[in-house]
Amino acid sequence: MKVVKIALLGFGTVSQGAFNLLKDNYELITNRTNVDVQVTKIFVRNPDKYSHITLPAHTTYVTDVNDVLQDDSIDMVVELMGGTTFAKDCVEQALKSGKNVVTANKDLMAEAGPYLLDLASKNNVDLRFEASVLGGIPIIRTLYDSLGGNKITELVGIMNGTTNFILSKMTDEGLGYEEVLKEAQELGYAEADPTADVEGLDAARKLAILASISFNRRIFFEDVTVEGITKIDKTDIAYGKDFGYNIKLLGIAKETNKGLSLNVYPAFVPIQHPLAAVRGSYNAIYIKGNGIDDAMFYGRGAGSLPTGSSVVSDIMEVAKNIDYNATGRLKPFYFDQKNIYAPGKIESSYYIRLVVDNKIGVLAKIASKMAEQKISVLSVAQRNDHPDKAILAVVTSKCPRSYILNLIDSFNSLRSVQKVSSVIRIMED
Amino acid sequence: MKVVKIALLGFGTVSQGAFNLLKDNYELITNRTNVDVQVTKIFVRNPDKYSHITLPAHTTYVTDVNDVLQDDSIDMVVELMGGTTFAKDCVEQALKSGKNVVTANKDLMAEAGPYLLDLASKNNVDLRFEASVLGGIPIIRTLYDSLGGNKITELVGIMNGTTNFILSKMTDEGLGYEEVLKEAQELGYAEADPTADVEGLDAARKLAILASISFNRRIFFEDVTVEGITKIDKTDIAYGKDFGYNIKLLGIAKETNKGLSLNVYPAFVPIQHPLAAVRGSYNAIYIKGNGIDDAMFYGRGAGSLPTGSSVVSDIMEVAKNIDYNATGRLKPFYFDQKNIYAPGKIESSYYIRLVVDNKIGVLAKIASKMAEQKISVLSVAQRNDHPDKAILAVVTSKCPRSYILNLIDSFNSLRSVQKVSSVIRIMED
Numbered sequence: 073m074k075v076v077k078i079a080l081l082g083f084g085t086v087s088q089g090a091f092n093l094l095k096d097n098y099e100l101i102t103n104r105t106n107v108d109v110q111v112t113k114i115f116v117r118n119p120d121k122y123s124h125i126t127l128p129a130h131t132t133y134v135t136d137v138n139d140v141l142q143d144d145s146i147d148m149v150v151e152l153m154g155g156t157t158f159a160k161d162c163v164e165q166a167l168k169s170g171k172n173v174v175t176a177n178k179d180l181m182a183e184a185g186p187y188l189l190d191l192a193s194k195n196n197v198d199l200r201f202e203a204s205v206l207g208g209i210p211i212i213r214t215l216y217d218s219l220g221g222n223k224i225t226e227l228v229g230i231m232n233g234t235t236n237f238i239l240s241k242m243t244d245e246g247l248g249y250e251e252v253l254k255e256a257q258e259l260g261y262a263e264a265d266p267t268a269d270v271e272g273l274d275a276a277r278k279l280a281i282l283a284s285i286s287f288n289r290r291i292f293f294e295d296v297t298v299e300g301i302t303k304i305d306k307t308d309i310a311y312g313k314d315f316g317y318n319i320k321l322l323g324i325a326k327e328t329n330k331g332l333s334l335n336v337y338p339a340f341v342p343i344q345h346p347l348a349a350v351r352g353s354y355n356a357i358y359i360k361g362n363g364i365d366d367a368m369f370y371g372r373g374a375g376s377l378p379t380g381s382s383v384v385s386d387i388m389e390v391a392k393n394i395d396y397n398a399t400g401r402l403k404p405f406y407f408d409q410k411n412i413y414a415p416g417k418i419e420s421s422y423y424i425r426l427v428v429d430n431k432i433g434v435l436a437k438i439a440s441k442m443a444e445q446k447i448s449v450l451s452v453a454q455r456n457d458h459p460d461k462a463i464l465a466v467v468t469s470k471c472p473r474s475y476i477l478n479l480i481d482s483f484n485s486l487r488s489v490q491k492v493s494s495v496i497r498i499m500e501d
Numbered sequence: 502m503k504v505v506k507i508a509l510l511g512f513g514t515v516s517q518g519a520f521n522l523l524k525d526n527y528e529l530i531t532n533r534t535n536v537d538v539q540v541t542k543i544f545v546r547n548p549d550k551y552s553h554i555t556l557p558a559h560t561t562y563v564t565d566v567n568d569v570l571q572d573d574s575i576d577m578v579v580e581l582m583g584g585t586t587f588a589k590d591c592v593e594q595a596l597k598s599g600k601n602v603v604t605a606n607k608d609l610m611a612e613a614g615p616y617l618l619d620l621a622s623k624n625n626v627d628l629r630f631e632a633s634v635l636g637g638i639p640i641i642r643t644l645y646d647s648l649g650g651n652k653i654t655e656l657v658g659i660m661n662g663t664t665n666f667i668l669s670k671m672t673d674e675g676l677g678y679e680e681v682l683k684e685a686q687e688l689g690y691a692e693a694d695p696t697a698d699v700e701g702l703d704a705a706r707k708l709a710i711l712a713s714i715s716f717n718r719r720i721f722f723e724d725v726t727v728e729g730i731t732k733i734d735k736t737d738i739a740y741g742k743d744f745g746y747n748i749k750l751l752g753i754a755k756e757t758n759k760g761l762s763l764n765v766y767p768a769f770v771p772i773q774h775p776l777a778a779v780r781g782s783y784n785a786i787y788i789k790g791n792g793i794d795d796a797m798f799y800g801r802g803a804g805s806l807p808t809g810s811s812v813v814s815d816i817m818e819v820a821k822n823i824d825y826n827a828t829g830r831l832k833p834f835y836f837d838q839k840n841i842y843a844p845g846k847i848e849s850s851y852y853i854r855l856v857v858d859n860k861i862g863v864l865a866k867i868a869s870k871m872a873e874q875k876i877s878v879l880s881v882a883q884r885n886d887h888p889d890k891a892i893l894a895v896v897t898s899k900c901p902r903s904y905i906l907n908l909i910d911s912f913n914s915l916r917s918v919q920k921v922s923s924v925i926r927i928m929e930d
Contacts (some may be wrong), residue, residue: 143893213647218643221810224885346799364637364806367638367801368800372795378794464673
């Protein structure tokens with residue numbers, strides 16, 4: 073049986089998850105691949121930090137990365153350090169010296185994925201990155217292989233566990249954003265500085281990677297229009313529930329006849345849609361294609377073992393390729409011309425919440441402003457529990473965002489409108 | 502660019518779906534595989550039947566299958582005829598003569614999958630069968646590759662669209678089984694003889710194929726204990742809703758410390774479980790593994806283009822393997838000893854509906870019979886809308902099926918129990 077020797081760069085949560093699966097499922101993995109995968113080196117800065125972990129006899133820590141990169145016996149480098157400078161240097165060097173690479177580095181793949189895939193292909197080695205997005209959900213391989221014969225028309229994902237945890241808890245328990253964020257931080261679900269998650273930046277990076285594969289174009293983080301969840305109010309969540317919606321932070325890539333639109337924003341998802349049932353820290357990707365019609369892939373978007381599972385599946389694939397002399401087969405799919413469609417032009421239904429004077433005739437004024445903009449009312453809910461003001465929530469027909477911005481201006485021009493409190497998109501069913 | 506020549510055997514719904522995707526997505530598929538896939542022959546009994554379909558110049562109908570099997574220019578045979586006799590002969594001959602095979606034939610793979618996979622492996626060619634189960638959902642490849650590093654502990658699926666359509670409609674519209682079955686037959690969702698679907702036989706065949714891959718053992722249809730949906734009553738569905746459950750026909754393979762249990766039966770799924778949201782003719786597979794924790798794969802379980810999409814993804818994979826001289830790599834995973842665990846011993850919560858006398862003290866008698874069997878009551882609902890009888894629905898704690906059978910005997914021995922109407926398992930959350 074062929075022995076394939078691998079080195080792990082970094083030994084944090086995901087690396088230990090992959091290491092443990094390779095150890096605990098050794099017999100299974102060997103039987104399935106017909107290859108003996110051995111971790112021979114683990115590169116870390118300070119091995120003392122890991123003295124509580126027992127390594128097999130054939131595994132040693134190294135503190136100089138050149139002990140990996142210049143070791144000809146190592147067939148595969150598994151980069152699990154994160155970051156885009158030192159990690160990028162290591163991956164580049166590994167590929168150039170004919171070593172296969174597996175990485176879980178989202179930032180690296182979002183920034184330099186196309187370049188690195190080209191480099192791997194030129195050097196006839198594999199570069200696999202299943203674990204770089206959505207942890208345990210096998211979405212990269214699914215897009216490349218299983219759905220490869222489909223023209224993908226739309227990809228919608230709940231791609232960030234922190235925000236889904238926060239929004240689910242706000243929905244289930246009727247709590248406010250700040251309160252739930254604080255709890256998420258205490259539980260370790262949110263970082264001390266939660267910006268990357270709650271402002272949608274993390275989701276936008278994942279969307280860029282997935283859209284690049286799905287739509288055969290080089291998409292970067294900068295191409296995605298991003299809006300976070302910090303302004304979502306529990307009042308809106310309650311109204312949404314009454315209208316039959318759950319609030320979710322969505323990453324959406326959609327092919328239109330005018331180009332590809334790429335957005336991250338919070339939206340109301342109709343409760344009968346499978347994405348509406350994705351709760352807590354789970355992630356899911358919903359895909360439409362001209363063959364499959366629609367499909368959804370759901371699971372753990374993070375965590376030591378789930379993400380480790382994706383790393384191990386890549387290691388197994390590369391090990392089999394090495395055994396069959398068939399590495400270097402994963403070509404980047406960047407043959408289509410890139411054209412991004414401005415999000416202002418995308419049509420959607422909208423939920424709008426207003427604070428208005430508690431007077432007869434206000435609804436009529438609101439409705440006539442909508443009629444002037446050629447927008448119809450799909451649903452309306454009004455609560456008059458205060459002598460001076462009433463809350464009015466409306467769901468509009470589908471229209472471009474620019475119409476909605478005009479509508480809001482015209483609402484603001486009405487003396488009986490005290491405030492336009494919220495404007496939230498509604499996902500198409 | 503390498504040209505890979507393929508022949509389709511049969512030109513029914515799925516075959517035409519695959520053919521149309523290969524044609525409509527030709528540029529995409531060629532770019533993604535870097536191979537020019539050409540359908541050169543289509544074997545049919547009567548080409549006149551397809552005179553309305555325009556074929557490309559390089560494609561011809563043949564009415565003798567030997568024109569395919571003995572044609573050395575054909576690299577890949579795509580078997581889409583169905584059946585287990587002639588189809589099996591064709592697949593065997595193709596593999597033996599060094600041709601790669603793609604099939605969508607569930608019955609063939611359930612009956613002879615292990616043998617045919619061995620045969621392919623011996624002849625260094627590929628045998629792919631993604632489309633043989635669950636139409637457009639890419640589950641075979643996911644189990645083989647993406648989750649390959651996981652010890653799968655449980656696989657639960659909604660694997661039959663006909664029964665899910667029927668149960669969803671009964672649930673949504675409060676209709677009875679016979680009424681909905683008739684409508685499903687009129688709409689073409691159910692066959693004139695619906696036995697294979699409604700008695701769970703189709704689901705059992707799919708479960709056998711999926712369990713074979715997931716649990717590394719040769720599992721056959723006969724190993725699965727099967728119960729259909731014909732006895733499901735709309736009254737039970739209504740009670741289930743009140744308790745927070747949706748009824749589904751589930752295929753369940755579960756590793757226990759005493760062996761593998763394999764069952765198809767209708768069960769109540771807690772509404773917060775992702776499988777509960779799988780509606781209408783959709784299918785889904787929910788999987789637990791020691792790496793991924795849990796994941797779900799959802800989509801169209803049938804249909805011309807969705808199933809065609811799975812056929813095309815296999816064709817693309819095989820075409821790339823041919824281009825890289827890397828065929829024959831998909832080994833069957835049958836290295837574990839087979840031990841099936843008797844379903845009578847599997848623990849579950851149960852829903853039991855009784856018709857009892859409308860008298861004081863009946864609930865106390867029921868409860869004491871349960872206490873005697875060491876089964877506790879998780880929920881209870883009683884409706885007394887008739888002078889002589891009352892309906893009592895109870896949800897039990899988890900216990901082996903044998904306890905429940907004893908409990909039902911003891912209920913039947915009570916004079917105040919008129920009838921035990923229904924006994925339905927509850928899926929573990």
